[in-house]
Amino acid sequence: MRAWFESRPTPVRVIVAVVVGAVLLVGLLFVYDWIGTSVFDTGGRIG
Amino acid sequence: MTSTTTADVPQREEFADLDRGVRRLYRAGWVIVGLALFVVGFVLQQLFFTSWLARANQPELTAAAELRFATVEVTEVPYVAEPTPPVAGPGAAEVPSAGDPIPTVEDPAPREVSLLAEAKPANAEAFAIIRVPSLSRLRDGWTVVEGVGTAELKTGAGHMPDTVLPGMPGNSVISGHRTTYGAPFNQLDELVAGDIITVETAIGVHTYVVREWIIVDPQDVWVTEPRPGAWLTLTTCNPEFSARERLVVFAELVAGPNWEAIYG
Numbered sequence: 001m002r003a004w005f006e007s008r009p010t011p012v013r014v015i016v017a018v019v020v021g022a023v024l025l026v027g028l029l030f031v032y033d034w035i036g037t038s039v040f041d042t043g044g045r046i047g
Numbered sequence: 048m049t050s051t052t053t054a055d056v057p058q059r060e061e062f063a064d065l066d067r068g069v070r071r072l073y074r075a076g077w078v079i080v081g082l083a084l085f086v087v088g089f090v091l092q093q094l095f096f097t098s099w100l101a102r103a104n105q106p107e108l109t110a111a112a113e114l115r116f117a118t119v120e121v122t123e124v125p126y127v128a129e130p131t132p133p134v135a136g137p138g139a140a141e142v143p144s145a146g147d148p149i150p151t152v153e154d155p156a157p158r159e160v161s162l163l164a165e166a167k168p169a170n171a172e173a174f175a176i177i178r179v180p181s182l183s184r185l186r187d188g189w190t191v192v193e194g195v196g197t198a199e200l201k202t203g204a205g206h207m208p209d210t211v212l213p214g215m216p217g218n219s220v221i222s223g224h225r226t227t228y229g230a231p232f233n234q235l236d237e238l239v240a241g242d243i244i245t246v247e248t249a250i251g252v253h254t255y256v257v258r259e260w261i262i263v264d265p266q267d268v269w270v271t272e273p274r275p276g277a278w279l280t281l282t283t284c285n286p287e288f289s290a291r292e293r294l295v296v297f298a299e300l301v302a303g304p305n306w307e308a309i310y311g
Contacts (some may be wrong), residue, residue: 006128011070015203028088030159032088032089032092032093033092033097034090034229036092036093036110036227037200038088038290039224039242039289039290040093040146040226040227040289040290041093041226041228041229041284041288041289042197042200042284042287042290042292043078043195043197043200043201043205043222043223043224043284043296044200044223044224044232044282044284044293045195045205045207045222045227045265045270045282045285046193046207046220046222046263046265046266046267046268046282046295047201047265047266047268047271
């Protein structure tokens with residue numbers, strides 16, 4: 001994977017890095033949200 | 048004074064030459080740094096990002112609620128008002144002492160009256176604005192949507208669909224976030240008996256007075272059950288930064304378009 005990435009031209013590497021970063025960020029926010037609404041503050045619903 | 052440069056950090060080839068124990072130490076350090084960043088990110092996301100999102104969404108929700116106030120059909124529906132038991136506290140009838148003549152009270156019969164009613168809002172629809180003059184966070188109002196699912200509660204506060212709408216006889220339940228997503232119910236523990244809560248809907252402004260607040264388990268659904276008269280029940284997480292318990296505020300209708308029909 002690393003060898004493939006390093007063998008790509010710079011524009012491709014930038015695009016791949018941006019896409020992977022965005023996916024990781026969305027995933028991270030999803031995980032944060034899940035933890036937050038599960039154990040931190042559920043919104044006070046009853047039942 | 049020393050400064051750290053990239054020369055101090057072992058490069059890939061040098062890293063392989065390091066002692067195994069030192070390599071483990073480096074890796075453990077990076078794991079700790081990663082975990083710390085994860086926790087800092089979590090706190091920032093929960094306390095600031097979610098609240099920014101919810102507050103940014105409020106003007107749009109308020110405009111939608113006001114549009115509903117102006118356009119939704121309000122109808123009169125028949126209602127049989129059962130005699131409401133006297134409420135304890137200021138204004139309640141005095142208990143007669145021994146020797147007093149026994150008052151003759153006719154059995155209050157159910158009254159047939161009519162109530163103003165609005166169409167049930169769709170899920171996630173903004174339909175009410177709650178205001179609490181004694182709490183800074185709710186003094187200017189917070190728009191409430193229909194539903195208490197995770198998505199609906201991301202707007203800050205939601206009405207429990209199985210309960211009556213505010214201003215109607217029974218028990219209207221509104222749940223809200225305590226610490227995230229705008230934290231509209233952050234200060235509910237500061238309410239005291241006698242504080243005023245108003246809820247504006249398409250019918251008009253319903254005024255409730257706080258009777259009490261209690262702490263219950265999240266599964267204590269009895270707090271949402273219908274009550275004689277007209278009540279508003281607010282629920283939120285307790286303690287702050289935890290979903291372990293629920294803080295529940297009970298408030299009774301004391302004025303509004305339907306008060307006369309329900310209590311009169």
